[in-house]
Amino acid sequence: NPNITDDGLLLPLAQRRRNPHCHCWSKLPSDLLQLVFDRLRFADFQRAKSVCSSWQSVSRNSQPNNQIPWMIRFPKGNDPDQNNYCLLFNPEEKYNMYKTPNLGNDFAKSFCVTTYRSWLLMQPQYKYMDDHWFNLYILDLLTGERINLPTFETEYGLTCPVLWIDEKTKDHLVIGMADEDYAISFKKGYNSWKQIPTLSGIEGCFSMVYKDHKLYCLNYYKLKIFDFSGDNNPVRVFKTSVSGCLKQPGGSCMRLPGIPWKDQAAHSKKNLVVTLTGDVLIVKCYRPSFSVIWEFEIYKMLGNNEWEDVFSLGDEAMLLDLGITVLAKDMQGIKSNSIYFSNATPYFEDQYDKTEIFVVDLGSNEVELPHRFVCSSFPCSRARWFLPSFKR
Template sequence: MELPVLSNTFMRLPVPHESGPLTDDGLLLPLAKKRNPHPQCYCWSQLPSDLLQLVFDRLGFADFQRAKSVCSSWQSVSRNSQPNNQIPWMIRFPKGNDPDHNYCLLFNPEEKYNMYKTPKLGNDFSKSFCVATYRSWLLMQPQYEYMHDHQFNLYILHLLTGERINLPAFKTYYGLTCPILWIDEKTEDHLVIGMAGEDYAVSFKKGDKSWRQIPTLSGIEECFSMVFKDHKLYCLNYAKLKIFDFSGDTPLRVFKTSVSGCLHQPSIGVVMRLPGEIPGKDRRVAHFKNNVVVNLAGDVLIAECHRPCFSNIWEFKIHKMLGNNEWERVVSLGDEAILLDLGITVLAKDLLGIKSNSIYFSTAYSFFEDQYDKNEIFIFNLDSNKVELPHRFVSSSYPRSRSRWFLPSFKRE
């Protein structure tokens, strides 16, 4: 099936098309529909496979999907290629619980004026919100008004194919906080980790029949940021950073260090109301959020985020771990960019669509103001120390609400 490319010029924005949803196999097909009026002159399908693979390995996600759809021989070569998946896309989720709008809109920064529409993702999708991503997979958690007795029915969903993996239900008052999703895109082995309370963590992996409490993760009370990379789990709270090794059958703690010397400790202050402001509406409070990040070299960073009271301006400080209880201030990321929602960095040098020495992040207002329905996404440039909007004229033209950055991928045949 073909994807409706929502192409437009800057002066004229399109209306979202309701037919021909985006699918993984048929993503971005305009090249495939072109016909060669003189087939005797050349035959693209007979290009050497090693030459094609060199080209495929240099393509971004969107161009790779176009190229593999040209002919069967190109698609065959694509199976052994590794496209460049380092450019973050923006995903915008539906607003409300209308079953006719249970799809997402995708924005590729490489294509400044285009947005794409996913296939419809099931009746449950508009009644859920995304709490974590891994490539094109989403970890979905039901909205509170659609739960019974605090029972959470989470599921994993592939954004492009609609494939769904249901997870066992479990009971907890706040749901899964600091959630982590990891999945092997070939075997579909998956791992979900999160805090089910303030003082204990749970996990579920393929083959388990129920959620398991992780005893070795005791002592990470009030954890507010976790990253899973290369089979290691990084857990951060206000006092400690702890690292656990998940490569074996049982997670083992391999490192612990203090972070109290480098992080700002927020205090509870008084929230004032501006004249004419309606109580409980649009109150701006000082916001602190610290995120653990693992860069390409495996170094541990902490991104300290601060938004002052009554301000829309975000401030960032980055600290790098040197050793046990030793941290240094980082003023530049060099050729890398931080994807804060994922807790990783990507190489941004010489890549169209992503800015080096920048932080890609999404933010939300307080829990009591429905944080899952009012968040926005931004880019913080460390060179200018300013927040940039990602083509607001595009994203604001569609009736969507929640948004976040993610790294797209596709399922191999």
């Protein structure tokens, strides 16, 4: 080692700096630095890029790891001058929150119905609408970039919505149910929303997932998969019965006097989820009346009309609202074998005064409220998980 003398002592720092065999951290090869930057979590990425000018330069061609789900908390109230932003919680930093830039005066008068990476699909609140004309828009909550969509007429807005967008070209696709009987879509290049005639037989659809150019549609009778990879209309490539794991709701319940209805109702959600490996899951989550504990049942599709119970997600974590799973093994900020979900009902934004958001460990059945410390003093009406997409 050229930095050690015959006596085995380290050379003085100034002498080592003059030694041609010594290398400064700021002079590391840019390709090596980029490999490191691409593996850093958000907080570490922000710290590393501020070390020196050369590291900051390399960071412009990199982006932090975006496999950790973040939480959006929307402010309570509809004052466009006070509530035109939202707060972001990063599970890697349990005591910090980030405030977005100004997201526009109509942000407080809209609510988020679905997300894709950092993009939100925003729908106007019913009390601010005229008749039944809906004007949705797509918003990047980190940059404020906005894509306006044409208006369309329907009674309840866009239900079961899915959103996909290409970060580079800004090609985008929005699909949802405009009525119980038919689906509509809009993509870049269209002048108006279009009904999708080939999506037949999905009446009453209540859960959709769009992944790898395939649309998964679930109602109480069938699961159907449509291929959107072609230039023409989507083609149905698979269908199967779900009668073995789903039953259509029925009956009625009586309201108990003196107790708010929202505290008596049995909350229930049924979602489609497509895993990293392409397995199709149906997730039933429900909370009996008066209970604070959510219960889960998970079924995996084996083949046509065949389903089996699932009790573990292994090294993956489920983002229930997004209908996907992500790898979570040995990653700080995300728990494997867990379900990330919220109890929000996106089509009835005023149904509850406050949305709760949870992480449920399927191994221990423990429920965590990861935002409790930092959010206790911030009034909010809605919250949801999303996967951020960090740009330069």
